[in-house]
Amino acid sequence: MNQTKPTTNKTLVELATFYVGEALCGMDILNIQEINRLMDMTKVPQAPSYVTGILNLRGQIVTIIDLGKKLGLGSTDATLSSRNIIVSSPGEHVGLLVTRLSDVVSADTEKIERAPANMGGIQGEFFSGVYKTDDKLIGILDINKVLRLEEHGH
Amino acid sequence: MQIEDDEILQGFIEESLEHLADIETDLLAIEKAGANIDENLVNKVFRAAHSIKGGAGFMGLTVIQELSHAMENILGMIRSRKLVPNPEIVNILLQGSDKLESMINNILSSNDEDITEHLVPLNAIADGNTCQAAAPKPIADPVVDAAPEALINKAALPEPVQQEVAVPVPPKPEPIVPPVSMTPMPAMSPAADEVNSPAQTPQPKADTSIRVPVSLLDSLMTLAGELVLSRNQLLQTIGSNDLRNAEAVGQRIDLITSELQEAIMLTRMQPIGNVFSKFPRVVRDLSKQLNKTIELTIVGNDVELDKTIIESINDPLTHLIRNSVDHGIEMPADRKLAGKSDKGIIILKAYHEAGQVVIQIHDDGKGLDGEALAASAVSKGLITAEQSMIMSDKEKVNLIFLPGFSMAKKVTDVSGRGVGMDVVKTNLDKLGGQVDILSAVGSGTTISIKLPLTLAIIPCQIITTGGERYAIPQVNLEELLRIPANQVKQRVEKVGNAEVVRLRGNLLPLIRLADVIEADRTYWDQKEAGQKEDRRGSIADRRGKISPFFKTTHKEQEEENESITAERSGTDRRLSASSALNIVVVSTSSMKYGLIVDRLQDSEEIVIKPLGRHLQQCKGYAGATIMGDGRIALILDVSNLARMAHLTSIDGTDRANEVALAAAELTRTQKDKQALLIFRSSEQEQFTVPLNQVERIEKIKRSEIENMGGKRVMQYRGGSLALVTIDDLSTVHPLADQDDLLVIVFNICSKPVGLLAIGPIDAIEITSEVDGVTLRQPGIMGSIIIDGHTTMFVDVFEIVQTLYPNWFAEKPVFDVDKNSGIVPTILIAEDSNFFRNQVKSYMTESGYKVIEGADGAIAWELLQKHFDEISILVTDIEMPNMNGFELTETIRKDPKYNKIPIIALTTLAADEDIAKGKAVGIDEYHIKLDKEKLMSCVHDYIKRVF
Incomplete structure (x- = not known):
């Protein structure tokens, strides 16, 4: 899960990047099960506010989390460009609803820096690091932190 | 120690555990037979021990080998009749097999175990100085004490076997029920307490493999073949665009799928005997420890249940059985005093009923005292004294399931039970089971557990609320109720904040699903076939409200105006079908309530899927399922919904009671139906x-x-x-x-x-x-x-x-008592002339004298006036001024009259009424105009009086 962990002889990690609102985030592509644009979700009354709904992914019930809400950036609208990034979490799959996808970036693990306390309005605790490309700054999400249950909902 | 081959080791473990499971039952049988040795049986145990010894030797498990060898020796002696098995010997053998089992479960550390405590007595027996070496008294204590402890150990805290054995554990079958986070059951005896406390997180022991008959596998294979064929047909049909054929193929696939589903379910079915088989030992050991004589009868070993249920039913059952032994059955001396045989009887029974499996635990012990339980619940502040007043006996007995009831040890002193019963109930609830107690003070207790056959696929009623579909498990479903718009006002009443509906004379608390789960309140407009936002404040309020607190959008305003004009033009929208209430009457083990939903849909068989952990906090759902169209429907957990709506059965009764009084007043004025x-x-x-x-x-x-x-x-x-x-x-x-x-x-x-x-x-x-x-x-x-x-x-x-x-030659006409010349007199209370005359004619025909009263109040006066003559009262229930229940209560309260037999006559005998009647003191219920039964009953009572 830890994006900064170098593989045995490579120091490159492929980051799938995407926008949550206006913030550019990324995660190790190996954490991603699939990306889809299924938006036919079932609402779950009384669910934590960051849960958009549940989705039938080939017979599996997948909880969809609005990444924007979870990171404190406000809700993500389901638009033509929005996507669900399905990641595996212990015992289940969880979908992360993002505003739109961006490129896959090969990042040198040694150049990943420690995340600042706050990045574009997002609490630093959700990031495992930041990666600077020529023109962009990618916040690398710590999936475990993002998926961690909060004590009293959100 | 080097374990060479995981597979062989796993095979050894499984085989040995199977042998050990049999050994226990067989040893108990051997003990029962005593000197009358059944060689086949002994041989079987001998061979089992021998196989374990052989396997262990091969695997290099020296300690296991040594212990099984010692046991084998003794069994050999019993076989050759050099030794007569007595309870002490069997005890030692049983402990040996317990130890073997625990070692096999922890196979990697088995060679480090110390087994001298088992070897010494075993070898002593083998050396021939059995009973002398182990004098009855010293043995009784350590032995008998240790046995149940070991047992509790096994039952309540399964060791995490799988983790330690390096064997790939196939993923557990879908956790259909969210993993039961079992609170360790509060123990009943101090000894058990110590054993239980250390393990806070027991995990259910799940078998890693399962035995399936080859014939079943064959039929599965055939079905799979058929399925492939049908798929090919389907693909062809789709290619050729032949609709008619598609229908046929569709049907075929439907058929095969259902058959396949059934066959696969069968592979998961296990006989409940697997669980029951350990109880003879539990009862034997525990009753010895408590110095009680108890006979356990087991019926229905071959009833099959889903594997998951079999695994989780173990703990609750053990608990209940132990309760029966410990608190249910009295000491032999007390039993004799109570006029019972000194041998207590516990019957454990499993049988099929209405698509469910019922497990019954019956004991003929002292029973539960509802009054004492209620008093104790009041003193704990769980219910109020007023609440306890209006509770039926059954409700009182069921108080034992209230969480918090078990916390105080005192209950045990007062009534004998109530320890950890709420945990039993919670665990059974999670299995979709229902538990019910019937108890009569002095004559015993019967606990019935109703379980679904399987948890994987369940029939559900599909409903819609707030535009989403939900599924309600059929087991919770009592009935569907639709209240037409024009009756809503009469049938739905508001008591405090609660709404109730009158259903066949009873009051049913109502919950609006949309409110409980905070979904959008909508209603279904049939005319426009669409859902609309519902703005009704309360159910009985059928007029849309424009609240000054909510800004009404322009469009809504228009709609409102429209509806007003519609009303004026004569088609009152409030009375259209859309305002009707759709109520799903559901029952949990403790209560019954109505769930108001927008629309009722079909009943479907659904596959339960667990919800992700982010949704675990939503207590209202038991899971989710995927519908035919691929969308998801949530499965409702009706008992949690009731809790979320702050509806408890006691609350319900309390609230309903006020309205019930008013309702009773109303029905009283009505005539009999x-x-x-x-x-x-x-x-x-x-x-x-x-x-x-x-x-x-x-x-x-x-x-x-x-x-x-x-x-x-x-x-x-x-x-x-x-x-x-x-x-x-x-x-x-x-x-x-x-x-x-x-x-x-x-x-x-x-x-x-x-x-x-x-x-x-x-x-x-x-x-x-x-x-x-x-x-x-x-x-x-x-x-x-x-x-x-x-x-x-x-x-x-x-x-x-x-x-x-x-035919009537033997008709028992009461002969005027020759000695006293007294003609028995019967008092009839009945408001309808017709019925009164009818009943009177039955009585006079049979030779009785009759005094009649046109209502309860008159009958009461007559009774006081003519008490010396009247030997029996026959009363109607529904009467003006004073009804049958009130009349009975009045009579029963007066010590002068409370001995008189009371027979009630009804036209429609509802179970609730009968229960209520029994509670106030009615002796018998009879259906009006069923002359034969009524008269034979009257004769019986008269005979007793004279």
Whole structure:
């Protein structure tokens, strides 16, 4: 899960990047099960506010989390460009609803820096690091932190 | 130690555990047989020990080998009759097998175990100095104490076997029920307490493999083959665009899928005997420890249940059985005092009932004292004293399941039970089971657990609310109720903040699903086939409200205006079908309530899927399922919904009680309801009989009627059925001359008798008054107006009595007591003239004297005035001024009169009424106009009095 962990002889990690609102985030592509644009979700009354709904992914019930809400950036609208990034979490799959996808970036693990306390309005605790490309700054999400249950909902 | 091959090791573990499971049962049988040694049985145990020894030797498990060798030695001696098995020897062997089991479960550390404590007594026995070396007394303590402890250890805290063994554990079957986070069950005895406390997180021991009959696998294979064929057909059909064929293929796939589903379910089915088999040991050890004699009878070992349920039912059952042994069955001395055999009886029974499996644990012990339980619940502040006043006995007994009830040890002193029962209930709830206690002080307790056959696929009722579909498990479903818009106001009432609906005389608390789960409140507009936002404040309020606090959007405003104009133009929208209430009446083990939903849909078999952990906090759902269209529907957890709505059964009763009083007032003023069967004998006249007298109705041809010795008979269920017509006795039109006839079968004098009639027949409920004068004639009790038709009330009893007087030869007419000359007098309280006269005629015919009162209050005065004469009271329930219940209560409160037998007469005997009647002190319930039963009951009571 830890994006900064170098593989045995490579120091490159492929980051799938995407926008949550206006913030550019990324995660190790190996954490991603699939990306889809299924938006036919079932609402779950009384669910934590960051849960958009549940989705039938080939017979599996997948909880969809609005990444924007979870990171404190406000809700993500389901638009033509929005996507669900399905990641595996212990015992289940969880979908992360993002505003739109961006490129896959090969990042040198040694150049990943420690995340600042706050990045574009997002609490630093959700990031495992930041990666600077020529023109962009990618916040690398710590999936475990993002998926961690909060004590009293959100 | 080097374990060479995981597979072989795993095989050894599984095989040995199987052997050990048998050893236990067999050892108990050997103990029972005593000197009368059954060689086959001993041989079987011997071979089991031998196999374990052999396997262990091969695997290099020296300690296991050593212990099984020592056990084998003794078994060998028993086999060759050098040794007579007695309880001490069996005890030592049983402990040995327990130790073996625990070592096999922790196989990697087995070689480090110290088994001297087992080897010493085993070898002592082998050396021949059995009973002397182990004198009965010193042995009894350590031995008997240790055994149940080891057992509890096994039952309550399964060791995490799988983790330690390096064997790939196949993923556990879908956690259908969210993993039961079992709170360790509060123990009953101090000894058990110590054992239980250390393990806070026991995890259910799941078998890693399962035995499936080859024949079943074969049929699975065949079905899979069929499925492949059908798929090919389907693909072809899709290619050729042949719709007709597609339908056929669709049906085929449907069929195969269901068969496949059933077959796969079968592979998961395990006999409940797997769980039951350990209880003889539990009961044996525990009863020894407590110095009680208890016989355990097990029935229904071969009833099969889903593997998941079998695994999780173990703990709750152990708990209940231990409770029965520990607290249910009294000490032998106490039992003798109570006039019971000193040997207690526990019956553990499993059987199928209505698509569910019922497990019953019955003991003939001291029973639960509802009053004591209620008092204790009040003292703990779990319920208020007022609440306890209005609770039925059954409700009181079920208080034992209240969380918090078990916390205080005192309960044990007061009533004997109540320890950890809430945990038992919670665990059973999670399995979708229902638990119910029936108990009578002094004569025993019966606990019934109803379990679904399987958890994987369950039938559900699908409903819609707030635009989303939800599934309600069929097991929780009582009935579906639709209240038409124009009745909502009369039937739904508001008590405090709670809304209740009147359903067949009872009040049912209502919950609006949308409110509980905070979904959008909508209603379904049938005319426009769409859902609309619902703005009703309360259910009974049928007018849309514009609240000043909510800004109404322009569009909504328009809508509102529209509806107002619509109302004015005569089509009141409030009365359209859309305002009707759809209520799903659901029951949990503790209560029943109505869930208001937007729309009712089909019933479907669904596959339960667990919800992700982010949704675990939503207590209202038991899971989710995928519907035919691929979308998801949430499965509702009805007991949690009730909790979320702050509805507890006690609350419900409390609230409902206020309204019940008002409702009772209302029904009191109403007349009795009668269920009647209407039929004809000729085209011109309509007849009726009370529906509850009718046994059944048969359609016959005239040619089936035979004329024998001047009587009409027909063959019926292997005998002859006497046939009568109304015109045999009464002056009415003769039976219509037609080929198709009906035979209404009655049971009179325990003989079936058929009344010939013709259709149309109908069953109705009516409250009209019967006129017992105008049309009265032999065979006709009177007349009643039904839907504008004068209908004659047939007295079948009288007809039969006249035609077959010999049937009544033994009719017990009360002889005036020759010695005292006293004629027993019966007091009848009944408001309807017709019924009163009818009942009176039964009584006088039988030779009794009758005093009649037109309502409860009058009857009470009469009773006080004529108490010396009156030996029995026969009362109606629904009467003005004072009803039957109140009359009974009044009588029972007065020590002077409280001994008098009270028989109640009802027209529609609802279970609740019967229960209520029993509670206030009614001795018997009888159906009005069921002369035979009523009279035989009266005779019985009179005989007792005289």
